[in-house]
Amino acid sequence: MQQNLRERILKQLRSEIISGESLPGTLYSVPALSAELDVSTTPVREALLELANSGLVEPVRNKGFRVSRPSMKELHDLFAMRDLLEIQAAKLMMADTPCDTEPLKHYAREIERAVKEDDVRAYLVADRSFHNxxxxxxxxxLLAKTALSLRDRMRLFGIRSGAGVDRQRESVGEHYSIIELIDAGETGELITLLQHHILSWRPIFSAALEQDDLRTRKKRLLGSQS
Structure with missing residues (x-):
């Protein structure tokens, strides 16, 4: 029961951080969050410690955990590693034919539904399940766990922006195309599509992260002048 509660809290907090609902600098207090969720402090602390291990938050002495601020280099490094591992996973998957795509079809429909309903959280959950x-x-x-861990560390800056919403819509068709290529055994075309599928988000995230950095520097400058 405690394990399930911890997983539920972890899933909620990870979604808030990755989707950009909780911005860098947001402070999570274990007692306050426990009271808000009406649970004991133990599963909340365990969930936050796991997020700290993945780099999404950092402990702040006597205060709690603060949502970390990734650098542009970290963002680009994550994209490079995701491209490397996810492509290798796809190659291994295609070598072990036939591949059951029924679960992928289910998640693709969930992704399409989430985009139609403008539900970013549901989109992220379904997209994570599809790729996992x-x-x-x-x-x-080991490859599967590492690839999923990298996805869970990726901060989706700009996913709610106009460009981010457009990219979500584009990705709906891409998920169905991925399934078609798997069923057809077209490994080369699948790899090309997957690289586009992953890397098309990079300029959106980079632009949003740069804007956030500019806002942060402006706040610091104004604070130093007051």
Whole structure:
């Protein structure tokens, strides 16, 4: 029961941070969050410690945990590693044919529904499940866990912006195309599409992170002048 509660809290907090609802600098207090969720402090603390291990938050002495602010280099490094690992997972998956795409079809429909309903959280959950199913189909458990961990560290800056919403809509068709290419055994075309699918988000996230950095520097400058 405690484990399930911790996982539920972890899932909620991760979604808030990754989706940009909780901006860099947001402070999570264990007692305050426990009271808000009406749970004991133990599962909340455990969830925040796991987020700290993944780099999404950092402990602040006597205060709690603060949402960390990634650098532009960290963002680009994450994209490079995701491209490397997710492509390798896809190659392994395609080598182990036939691949059952029924779970992917289910998640693709969930992604489409989330985009139609403008539900970013639901989109992220379904997208994570879609790609995790592909990772697991690689047959390499360590690779699958590492690839999923990298996705969970990726801060989706700008996903709610106009460009981010447009990209979500574009990705709906891409998920269905990924399934079609898997079913057809077209490994080369699948790899090309997956690289586009991953890297098309990079300029959106980079631009949003740069804007956030500018706002932060402006606040600091104004604060120093007051």
């Amino acid at each position: 199913a592909m990772f697991m189909a690689s047959g390499n458990e």
